[in-house]
Amino acid sequence: MKAIVVEELGRSELRDDVQPVAVGPDEVRVRMRASGICRTDLSAAKGIWPTRLPVILGHEGAGEVLEVGADVDTVAAGDRVILANLRGCGKCYFCLRGERYLCGHEDQKGAAEHNFLLAGEPAFGMVGLGAWAEEVVLPEISVVPFVGDDVPFEIASLINCAVMTGVGAVIRTAEVEPGSSVVIVGVGGVGAAAVQGARLAGASTIVVVDPIESKFERMRQFGATHTVTPDGLAAAKEEATGGIGFDYAFENVGRTDTLRAAWDATRLGGMVVLSGIGSETTETGLSLYEATMEAKRLVGSVGGSVNPLIDYQMYLDLWRTGQLDLEGLITSKIDLADAPEAMDALDGGADISRQVIIFD
Ligand SMILES: [Zn+2]
Numbered sequence: 001m002k003a004i005v006v007e008e009l010g011r012s013e014l015r016d017d018v019q020p021v022a023v024g025p026d027e028v029r030v031r032m033r034a035s036g037i038c039r040t041d042l043s044a045a046k047g048i049w050p051t052r053l054p055v056i057l058g059h060e061g062a063g064e065v066l067e068v069g070a071d072v073d074t075v076a077a078g079d080r081v082i083l084a085n086l087r088g089c090g091k092c093y094f095c096l097r098g099e100r101y102l103c104g105h106e107d108q109k110g111a112a113e114h115n116f117l118l119a120g121e122p123a124f125g126m127v128g129l130g131a132w133a134e135e136v137v138l139p140e141i142s143v144v145p146f147v148g149d150d151v152p153f154e155i156a157s158l159i160n161c162a163v164m165t166g167v168g169a170v171i172r173t174a175e176v177e178p179g180s181s182v183v184i185v186g187v188g189g190v191g192a193a194a195v196q197g198a199r200l201a202g203a204s205t206i207v208v209v210d211p212i213e214s215k216f217e218r219m220r221q222f223g224a225t226h227t228v229t230p231d232g233l234a235a236a237k238e239e240a241t242g243g244i245g246f247d248y249a250f251e252n253v254g255r256t257d258t259l260r261a262a263w264d265a266t267r268l269g270g271m272v273v274l275s276g277i278g279s280e281t282t283e284t285g286l287s288l289y290e291a292t293m294e295a296k297r298l299v300g301s302v303g304g305s306v307n308p309l310i311d312y313q314m315y316l317d318l319w320r321t322g323q324l325d326l327e328g329l330i331t332s333k334i335d336l337a338d339a340p341e342a343m344d345a346l347d348g349g350a351d352i353s354r355q356v357i358i359f360d
């Protein structure tokens with residue numbers, strides 16, 4: 001079958017010599033129907049996000065279950081499912097505390113077990129998934145069934161990254177209160193979802209910062225009250241908050257300079273939420289003096305602190321009732337073969353929220 005594979009860092013290619021492994025007793029086989037392209041896929045392809053090679057990219061997708069192992073009892077053949085790298089085992093220290101997104105944390109970087117064969121040899125799905133393949137075999141705990149035949153797969157495919165990470169950072173990680181002032185630094189797919197999350201949370205001021213001005217009209221439709229390029233942020237802070245700074249900043253890029261911009265835009269005692277994922281060697285660039293004396297909270301947000309078994313359906317229900325514009329997040333639909341080109345477009349800074357692969 002076909003899949004997008006990275007055998008050698010920096011080179012993503014369509015291959016047709018990929019197979020899913022045989023279905024084990026606690027595993028399911030899923031036919032992929034739709035899958036989004038995220039900046040973290042680029043990071044995995046380049047080695048910024050640590051991963052085992054060869055890797056099948058893709059960590060955001062939805063499909064239908066074709067086959068289940070003998071011990072599987074939470075999903076059945078024919079179920080529509082969202083791939084879920086953060087569902088958690090349900091039994092460990094973190095899962096029992098309700099922090100499922102921290103379960104098996106090291107495995108989130110490089111999958112422990114291979115779930116594909118490439119030319120007959122073991123190959124790994126990104127974060128244990130590998131959504132850019134026609135079929136994938138996964139543990140039962142790596143899928144979440146969803147309800148509603150009215151939900152197109154392309155809508156469901158956005159949940160396990162853009163939506164959970166962006167909306168979740170606002171409503172789960174930060175728990176933004178109505179009337180808050182919010183600044184969102186970087187509006188790709190995750191940032192665009194965060195704008196909608198801020199609107200859902202009742203933020204009264206939502207400032208979007210991004211170098212690509214052609215995104216701004218879409219962001220205003222999503223709920224942004226102000227849209228500025230990075231050099232306009234200081235003036236927007238002055239205008240929107242009287243110079244005090246924002247209650248919350250959401251950083252969706254993962255660079256030292258964008259963290260600095262988010263930090264400086266935040267008020268004393270405010271919260272800076274990091275959803276953008278930088279490399280293991282990139283430093284925050286904050287001095288210890290300011291880290292203490294400005295009394296700001298710097299919070300890492302893993303997958304928007306999601307609990308997939310509860311939150312996925314909530315996000316789909318919010319979409320169904322018109323409170324989340326998920327169609328608006330899809331800027332183009334593409335074929336699997338076009339994924340490498342789509343990654344280049346994302347890397348080149350094009351005006352993109354999500355490019356979604358539609359499988360035949
Ligand atoms: Zn992602």
Ligand SMILES: [Zn+2]
Pocket residue numbers: 088089090091092093094095096100103104
């Ligand atoms: Zn667990």
